[in-house]
Amino acid sequence: MEQVEQNKSPELRSEELVVNMGPQHPSTHGVLYLELRLDGEIVVDCRPHLGYLHRSIEKIAENRTYIQFVPFTDRLDYLASMNNNLGYVLAVEKLLGLPVNERVQYIRTIIVELNRVGSHLVSIGTFAQDLGAYATPLFYCFRDREKIVELFDELCGSRLTYNYMRIGGVQNDLPPGVDKIIKDFIQYERKKLDEYNELLTYNAIFLSRTKKVGILSKETAINYGVTGPCLRATGFKWDLRKEEPYLIYDRFKFDIPVGTMGDSWDRYKVRLEEIQESLKIIEQAIGAVPEGNPVAKVNKVYKPAAGEVYLRTENPRGELGFYIVSDGTTKPYRNKIRSPSFSNLSVLPELIRGLNVSDAVCVLGSIDIVMGEIDR
Amino acid sequence: MFRPIKVFFLSALSLLIGMKVTIKNLFSPPVTLDYPNKKQPMKKNFRGMVDLKPPACVICYQCIKICPTAALFLSHKTVEQDAKKKNEITKFTFNAELCCFCGLCEEVCPTDAIYLNQMYEVSVFSHDDLLSIDLMDPKKYKHLDDRTVNQPEPNPQ
Numbered sequence: 001m002e003q004v005e006q007n008k009s010p011e012l013r014s015e016e017l018v019v020n021m022g023p024q025h026p027s028t029h030g031v032l033y034l035e036l037r038l039d040g041e042i043v044v045d046c047r048p049h050l051g052y053l054h055r056s057i058e059k060i061a062e063n064r065t066y067i068q069f070v071p072f073t074d075r076l077d078y079l080a081s082m083n084n085n086l087g088y089v090l091a092v093e094k095l096l097g098l099p100v101n102e103r104v105q106y107i108r109t110i111i112v113e114l115n116r117v118g119s120h121l122v123s124i125g126t127f128a129q130d131l132g133a134y135a136t137p138l139f140y141c142f143r144d145r146e147k148i149v150e151l152f153d154e155l156c157g158s159r160l161t162y163n164y165m166r167i168g169g170v171q172n173d174l175p176p177g178v179d180k181i182i183k184d185f186i187q188y189e190r191k192k193l194d195e196y197n198e199l200l201t202y203n204a205i206f207l208s209r210t211k212k213v214g215i216l217s218k219e220t221a222i223n224y225g226v227t228g229p230c231l232r233a234t235g236f237k238w239d240l241r242k243e244e245p246y247l248i249y250d251r252f253k254f255d256i257p258v259g260t261m262g263d264s265w266d267r268y269k270v271r272l273e274e275i276q277e278s279l280k281i282i283e284q285a286i287g288a289v290p291e292g293n294p295v296a297k298v299n300k301v302y303k304p305a306a307g308e309v310y311l312r313t314e315n316p317r318g319e320l321g322f323y324i325v326s327d328g329t330t331k332p333y334r335n336k337i338r339s340p341s342f343s344n345l346s347v348l349p350e351l352i353r354g355l356n357v358s359d360a361v362c363v364l365g366s367i368d369i370v371m372g373e374i375d376r
Numbered sequence: 377m378f379r380p381i382k383v384f385f386l387s388a389l390s391l392l393i394g395m396k397v398t399i400k401n402l403f404s405p406p407v408t409l410d411y412p413n414k415k416q417p418m419k420k421n422f423r424g425m426v427d428l429k430p431p432a433c434v435i436c437y438q439c440i441k442i443c444p445t446a447a448l449f450l451s452h453k454t455v456e457q458d459a460k461k462k463n464e465i466t467k468f469t470f471n472a473e474l475c476c477f478c479g480l481c482e483e484v485c486p487t488d489a490i491y492l493n494q495m496y497e498v499s500v501f502s503h504d505d506l507l508s509i510d511l512m513d514p515k516k517y518k519h520l521d522d523r524t525v526n527q528p529e530p531n532p533q
């Protein structure tokens with residue numbers, strides 16, 4: 001702690017303190033360093049400092065062929081690796097004008113929605129943990145996510161960095177008997193969601209910690225480019241799966257949950273309801289997977305014609321965009337990644353100004369950032 | 377005066393409802409594993425350490441070209457045997473420090489010579505043991521075998 005701004009006025013005034021929260025703080029979800037200016041218990045200002053997890057992934061992309069970059073997208077938002085894989089391969093497929101068959105579309109939809117469920121479960125669990133519900137809800141969420149991770153492990157051989165999507169297809173076909181596993185999981189998860197409602201959502205202590213804390217207005221959210229559940233919590237109905245359907249999302253019936261006020265509780269609730277909607281999509285898709293060969297060959301060198309492409313997809317945390325410029329060689333000239341967490345984090349100072357320190361932790365937990373994709 | 381009492385009772389009630397959930401879970405069977413004592417077998421296509429079946433390798437350099445982290449190194453020489461020219465591997469090493477276990481090398485190999493095995497407990501005491509693992513040496517993972525291959529009874533789950 002360091003003392004700033006000497007108190008020069010003769011009146012009795014408390015002095016501002018600078019508190020360094022992070023980079024090694026358990027509630028900053030990675031290595032984020034927040035410089036908090038406190039007046040007593042109240043946060044006067046906050047400045048997030050980035051760069052502790054910088055691996056220059058965008059530069060790496062310029063030195064890798066198109067297929068070689070897929071494993072690196074896993075390391076952006078490591079809780080939703082499948083969704084990142086998807087965003088990248090869709091962008092490259094658009095650049096190449098490469099069609100993919102129906103089975104691939106269905107498999108991709110099921111897998112990314114499962115990953116969305118897993119990612120939201122982690123975010124709910126860690127949010128509860130940040131509020132002080134020590135470990136219990138977190139481990140319940142991890143127990144449920146484990147079923148998804150086990151399935152992905154069987155599918156592609158890895159539990160976190162999947163590297164599953166391929167340009168023009170996927171790595172492996174669905175294992176036999178997967179229908180039953182996924183259907184069982186949907187039944188199981190629906191029951192567990194009721195449990196979370198009892199344990200957290202309508203718990204009076206949880207409500208008093210999160211209701212009307214960190215209210216984000218619709219205008220501020222749009223000005224800062226906030227997307228994903230944080231934007232929908234403000235009541236703005238914007239989901240790329242509905243607005244600009246990619247894959248085959250236009251074939252399924254699902255709703256977009258929105259909040260009313262844009263406070264921390266709304267952000268949490270939108271995530272919880274999105275799990276329900278994702279389960280609905282998976283349920284509709286799993287029965288309709290057509291026959292075909294989804295596996296794409298890897299040792300092929302892609303040489304897209306010179307040009308550029310921008311494609312955005314709805315990640316669990318918001319809009320993930322890939323802007324790829326090709327100069328006609330086997331490697332991209334430029335690969336710019338628009339990561340949702342970066343914009344979501346930039347709105348944090350607006351939200352926590354004037355709140356207590358303990359509420360700052362609550363707001364940070366509710367916007368659910370992943371440092372891997374902020375620093376890239 | 378009245379509000380704090382109401383809040384107190386509401387919170388107490390919420391705690392009881394929450395307790396109901398935790399108590400229900402307390403008596404359900406455990407989902408975790410007593411890890412170092414019990415081990416779960418890995419899934420069939422689990423991506424562990426990179427391994428090689430040297431006779432199957434046709435020295436096509438596909439795995440070297442695809443590796444995104446340049447973790448593999450291969451060199452060969454041409455020898456003359458019975459008046460026929462034949463390629464022979466002089467060095468084939470694997471750098472586990474660089475490898476990101478993406479499995480691309482396994483996928484591109486035309487003869488399935490290179491593959492990712494089931495080893496997952498791969499910590500060693502020195503970085504040098506990981507930098508240049510000689511894939512031609514059949515005993516390269518001997519020190520890891522005791523931990524991962526000769527494991528106790530697989531978990532019945």
Ligand code: SF4
Pocket residue numbers: 426442443444445446447448474475476477478479480481482
């Ligand atoms: S698994 Fe991936 S990173 Fe590791 S050696 Fe094979 S291609 Fe290279």
Ligand code: SF4
Pocket residue numbers: 432433434435436437438439440450484485486487488489490
């Ligand atoms: S791809 Fe397979 S056959 Fe070709 S050099 Fe590598 S290990 Fe040998």
